[in-house]
Amino acid sequence: KMLQITNLLAVCLLIPVIFSSPFELTEKYVKDFQDGIDRLVEVSDKTILQEESYKPENYDEEAALKDAEEFDFIVIGAGSSGAVVANRLSEVPEWKVLVLEAGAPESLYAQPPSMRNILLNTPYNWGYKSEPQEKACQGANDDRCNINTGRALGGSSAISKMIYTRGSGKDYDTWADLGNDGWCYKDVLPYFKKSEDAHLHKFDRKYHSQGGPLNVEEPQHNSKLREAFLQAGQELGYKVIEANGEEPIGVATPQLVTKGGRRSSVSRAYLETAKSRKNLSVRPFSQVTQILIAPHTKEANGVKYVHKGKLFIAKSKKEIIVSAGAINSPQLLMLSGIGPKEHLESLGLECIQDLAVGNNLKDHVVFLGMNLVSNETISEGDQKENLISWLKDGKGPLSQTGVEALAFLKTDASKDAKHPDIKFIVVPHAMNLGYDYAKREYNIRKELYDSIWAANEGKLGCSIFVVLPHPKSTGTVRLHTKDPLNYPIINGNYLTDEEQV
Known part of the structure; x- marks a missing residue:
């Protein structure tokens, strides 16, 4: 009788669909x-x-260490860099790759x-x-100017105006002239073309290509x-x-980086297409609070991260890729002991490596x-x-x-x-x-x-x-406190270069 009732309910549920x-x-x-x-x-x-606040007493670090997972690579941030790196690394089936993103998946x-x-006034920012x-x-x-920065799978590409602009070829040639081998335009152009699936009314195949993961259209x-x-x-x-x-x-x-008139973030282009890979783990709502670095060898071997109110630790056998963006990457490095020694010690943080992290911030005014x-x-x-x-x-x-x-x-x-x-x-x-x-x-x-x-x-x-x-004016990113969930101090020093103004 129960089976008959279940079948009857199933039929009743189907009727509105069948006859709609x-x-x-x-x-x-x-x-x-x-x-x-x-x-x-x-x-x-x-x-x-x-900003939010981090209260250590609310988290069980001992349990997190006991249950720590191990990966070959840990990618911090699933934005325009992290999503691409995670996709490429996970092409090797033997490598376990973990992607940690503080924000949420994109909404339909x-x-x-x-x-x-x-989107600019939602938790995606x-x-x-x-x-x-x-x-x-x-x-x-x-x-105080807004500094809109994406907090989502896809990073800022999830909230941007979707404009696809590579910049002038001379920009890349200038970087190469400064000693950055491999960064002149003729060297980077093949990678732009490899990433691209161009659906433009008219384009020069010397500069564009088709078949890549990133859809480009008018x-x-x-x-x-x-x-x-x-x-x-x-x-x-x-x-x-x-x-x-x-x-x-x-x-x-x-x-535009849209596909058929729809936003096409790097998450959709690079992570969605790789989600069936068993060696790739993508974890949204996971904010990394510290990179674990051995003070004597100065080797990064893991991360702490908070996911839905619980502390986790992940270990890395090979590399940790910090791709959290121009603001959050220097913030995380400084929280982990890499940065200007005087600044870190003023906040009670141990300085593992004294480096000019957070300097030379540039933004397009x-x-x-x-x-x-x-x-x-x-x-x-x-x-x-x-x-x-x-x-x-x-x-x-x-x-x-x-x-x-x-x-x-x-x-x-x-x-x-x-x-x-x-x-x-x-x-x-x-x-x-x-x-x-x-x-x-x-x-x-x-x-x-x-x-x-x-x-x-x-x-x-x-x-x-x-x-x-x-822009010639340069600014800085500094820690406000040693609380990893507090906002950093972002000083753009906009329009302070006298030659350019």
């Missing part, structure tokens, strides 16, 4: 997806990004590129800010703004160039530039139709990354006729989308926003942001 029309199933899927997006927006509205509802700004700046960030709250949403900007550039005498091609100076359509406004109002059409268009074809407004066009230009200050020293980014409606947008993206002060941009809310337009590709 394809239209009803599609309608439900669209509704469920929209509900998921709405929940993510709600999380963004309610989240307050702030974060795939529409238009969700990018919403560390929520870092610079120290108060004297010559920059003057329009930001407390003179915007999937038609834009009159892009067409107008490219035409204006031509009228000023600039060529329309391929963004990562032979010509370094000109105006261009951005190339962006000036908000011009905000152009028309008399028309912003209209993206019907929300449901836009979602259906994106779910079906990856097209429409939801496929917009927030960047419509680029320009790579040379100013009179440049000493090289073929080396761009200024970059323009054309962003639609950027400062016309309300204060919440501006604060999430730029930490703009409310009174400044009200005095300059509030009157333009809802109006069609664009902003042209000016980027400094080769």
Whole structure:
């Protein structure tokens, strides 16, 4: 009788599916997806990004050591470097590889590129800010710029604007000239091509290739703004160039790391494709608090990490790869005893190796530039139709990354006729989308926003942001405390180099 009842329940559960029309199933899927997006927006509205604290008394280190696992390689951070390294190392079946990522797996509802700004105020972002700046960030709250840094499988590629820009070939040649053998552009170009699966309308196969894990395509949403900007550039005498091609100076359509109009982070490109490998373990929600280093041999042999409220230890037989990004990598090294001796000892940390860790921080400074406004109002059409268009074809407004066009230009200050020293980014409606947008993206002060941009809310337009590709000002990353879950001190020293300013 129990078997009969079970079978009857199974039939009852199947009936709604069997007798649902394809239209009803599609309608439900669209509704469920929209509900998921709405929940993510709600999380963004309610989240307050702030540092956590580590209390040693809450963790059992003895038990963690007793249950320690052993791997050949431990990769710290599953971002743009770590995901690639983990994929390549795990190609060798005999090597056990562990990937530890502090953040969460990506959400299905974060795939529409238009969700990018919403993601900035969710736990997918560390929520870092610079120290108060004297010559920059003057329009930001407390003179502190946002330093948006991804905390997710995929790292910052999970929250970025998805622009695929390699940089000028001259940049790499300069690195090689400084003594870094193997870093000139002709040496690194084969690796760019190997990583790439280019789906572009027109491209030079000398600079692009197909078949790699990283999908590169052009915007999937038609834009009159892009067409107008490219035409204006031509009228000023600039060529329309391929963004990562032979010509370094000109105006261009951005190339994107999206796939069919969907965000394609390095996690999707490199970890998702390798998840069936039995020798690869990927552990999200796992923040490394210390690299274990033998003080006499100075050899790293393991890590401590916190996962869902419990302390774990993992041992490494071969190597530990620190790929936690420009902020978290120096922070972790200093917490582990590698860094400026005076700084570490001032916080009560043993200095195992006195090195200039955390120095020479460079960041691309962006000036908000011009905000152009028309008399028309912003209209993206019907929300449901836009979602259906994106779910079906990856097209429409939801496929917009927030960047419509680029320009790579040379100013009179440049000493090289073929080396761009200024970059323009054309962003639609950027400062016309309300204060919440501006604060999430730029930490703009409310009174400044009200005095300059509030009157333009809802109006069609664009902003042209000016980027400094080769900053000479250098900053630092320092520890605030020896608590591994506290935020580090990030001082960009932006625009302090007199020659460049």
